[in-house]
Amino acid sequence: MNTQRWMSTQFFTFFMTWGIFLPYWSGWMIYTKGITVSEASVIMSFGLVARGLSTLFAFPYLSERFSSKALLNVAGMGTLLAILCYIPADSFTSLLVVTIVLHVFYPTLMPALDTAAGVLVQSKQLRHYGRSRQWGSIGFISIGMVLTIFTGILGDEVIFWALLLGMIGFVALGFMNAPVILTSKPKIEPTEKVGMLKLFRIKHFSIVLVIVILLQAAHATYYNYGYIFLQDIHAPVYLIGVMINIAVIAEIIFFSMADKRFEKFSVGSLLTLSALGSTLRWILVFTFPNVIVFCLAQTLHAFSFAMGHYAFMKYLIKNIPHAQIPKAQGVYSALALSWSTAVFTIFGGFLYEIEPRYAFIGMIVCTIPAMLIALAYRKLEHKKEVLVSV
Numbered sequence: 349m350n351t352q353r354w355m356s357t358q359f360f361t362f363f364m365t366w367g368i369f370l371p372y373w374s375g376w377m378i379y380t381k382g383i384t385v386s387e388a389s390v391i392m393s394f395g396l397v398a399r400g401l402s403t404l405f406a407f408p409y410l411s412e413r414f415s416s417k418a419l420l421n422v423a424g425m426g427t428l429l430a431i432l433c434y435i436p437a438d439s440f441t442s443l444l445v446v447t448i449v450l451h452v453f454y455p456t457l458m459p460a461l462d463t464a465a466g467v468l469v470q471s472k473q474l475r476h477y478g479r480s481r482q483w484g485s486i487g488f489i490s491i492g493m494v495l496t497i498f499t500g501i502l503g504d505e506v507i508f509w510a511l512l513l514g515m516i517g518f519v520a521l522g523f524m525n526a527p528v529i530l531t532s533k534p535k536i537e538p539t540e541k542v543g544m545l546k547l548f549r550i551k552h553f554s555i556v557l558v559i560v561i562l563l564q565a566a567h568a569t570y571y572n573y574g575y576i577f578l579q580d581i582h583a584p585v586y587l588i589g590v591m592i593n594i595a596v597i598a599e600i601i602f603f604s605m606a607d608k609r610f611e612k613f614s615v616g617s618l619l620t621l622s623a624l625g626s627t628l629r630w631i632l633v634f635t636f637p638n639v640i641v642f643c644l645a646q647t648l649h650a651f652s653f654a655m656g657h658y659a660f661m662k663y664l665i666k667n668i669p670h671a672q673i674p675k676a677q678g679v680y681s682a683l684a685l686s687w688s689t690a691v692f693t694i695f696g697g698f699l700y701e702i703e704p705r706y707a708f709i710g711m712i713v714c715t716i717p718a719m720l721i722a723l724a725y726r727k728l729e730h731k732k733e734v735l736v737s738v
Contacts, residue, residue: 351473351527352480355465358420359484361521362457365514367488368495368507369454371592375575376507383440385576389697391444392572395451396690402452403459404682408544411674416464416530417522423460424519426453431512455686459677462661464530466673469665471529477661482603485654489596496589544675547668553676555725556663559619560680562718563656565688566626566711569696573707580704583639591642595649602650606658616726618659623719625651627712634709652715660684688714 374388383391410419430450437446465481468474491514498506548554578588610618629648632641660680668676692714700707 351468352475354524354526355468355474355480356483357521357524358461358464359480360487361514361518362461362487363484364487364491365511365518366458366484367491367593367596368511368514370571371492371575372495372504372507373511374572376504377443378576379504380508381438381443383443385573385701386697387440389572389693391440391447393690393693394444395447396686396693398448399451399455400682400686400690402456403678403686405678406452407456407459407681408675408678411460411463411678413533415533416460416467417526419460420457420464421519421522423453423456424515424522427457428512428515428519430454431508431515434508455681458685459674459681463674463677466661466665466668466677467529467670468527470670470673473527473529476607477665478603478606478658482600485596485600485603489593489600492589492593492596496586499589500586544679547672547675547679550667550672552663552725552728553667555721555728556615556619556660557679557683559623559718559722559725560656560660561684561688562714562721563619563622563626563652564684565692566630566714566718567653568689568692569630569700569707569711571689572693573696573700573704577700577704577707578639578642581637581639581642583642591639591646594643594646595653598647598650599654602654603658606654610655610658614726614729615659615663616722616729618655618662619722620719620726622651622656622659623715623722625655627715627719630708630711630715634705637705 374392377383377388377391378385407419414422427450430446430453433446433449434443437443461484465474465477469477474480491510495507495510498510574592575588578591579585583591625648629645629652632645632648635641664673664676692711696707696710699710
């Protein structure tokens with residue numbers, strides 16, 4: 349199996365499970381375990397805190413001592429065991445404990461896969477990051493379409509069994525042959541062993557990180573309450589999966605053309621467009637709380653998520669040394685994909701119980717500052733280009 353196909357397969361199988369967990373898990377706990385929306389928000393927020401600690405400290409530490417393939421296999425098996433622990437869990441406390449354990453292992457797979465992709469691109473073994481990453485989006489959307497049918501027929505209980513089967517598949521495929529560079533223990537020279545704080549001395553890393561933290565935090569309401577919001581606005585149950593996956597279709601289209609269409613766009617320009625699209629997305633959902641507009645707003649996921657993530661990966665590949673990539677991914681996953689989302693999950697849950705629409709418009713407290721900072725960063729990039737040309 350060639351490197352491009354191997355990376356695509358890994359993205360596909362992981363995001364197929366993520367397509368079950370991300371949009372449906374809070375709803376599954378609410379409807380099958382009998383907890384409230386506020387309890388679900390607390391549980392998921394604590395899970396995100398655990399995710400941040402795992403990806404910020406444990407993942408970079410272990411990345412210096414074990415191969416990427418070994419980390420993917422261990423994280424996959426740990427996730428599988430944690431999912432099985434949900435079977436006997438039937439109280440708020442037990443669900444909280446199991447969710448924390450799950451978040452130690454499961455979300456670590458995301459920075460592990462992106463780190464592997466970054467290493468392969470830098471070593472010239474992976475030609476197109478976007479082309480492989482789009483298969484992750486295809487996996488996400490394909491399971492959503494199938495799950496919609498089964499939840500309509502069998503109810504929300506099927507969500508758990510789908511995630512369990514998906515993770516069994518991921519673990520099984522994890523034992524396939526991988527590129528040699530990913531099966532070898534990292535060889536880091538003593539001079540390359542630097543602390544995580546060194547990352548923040550890399551030019552503009554702090555600015556880019558702040559922007560993507562804000563951009564990713566703005567998805568907290570959508571990720572955790574989008575499923576139940578669609579039910580609140582009386583979307584047909586059998587079409588909810590399709591509506592959720594409109595966002596992923598937009599994501600697939602973006603990643604399929606990103607390497608060619610946006611090659612000449614600066615990181616600052618991409619981040620600015622991402623923030624603009626995100627702001628428009630949440631304003632539309634708030635202003636027009638109906639199924640048609642929600643579906644139209646879903647297409648802006650190509651900007652709010654995909655473009656922001658692609659911009660960070662573009663900055664990382666161009667500016668971060670090979671030995672520092674796991675640390676950069678750990679910081680990104682902890683701060684942008686975990687802790688900031690945890691804070692705004694609680695904030696969104698508070699607003700949702702007042703009025704569901706408020707939870708979406710509340711996210712512009714992230715997107716507008718992100719847009720202003722991105723515009724300022726874009727100017728810095730432009731000045732640098734002018735100086736270089738002179």
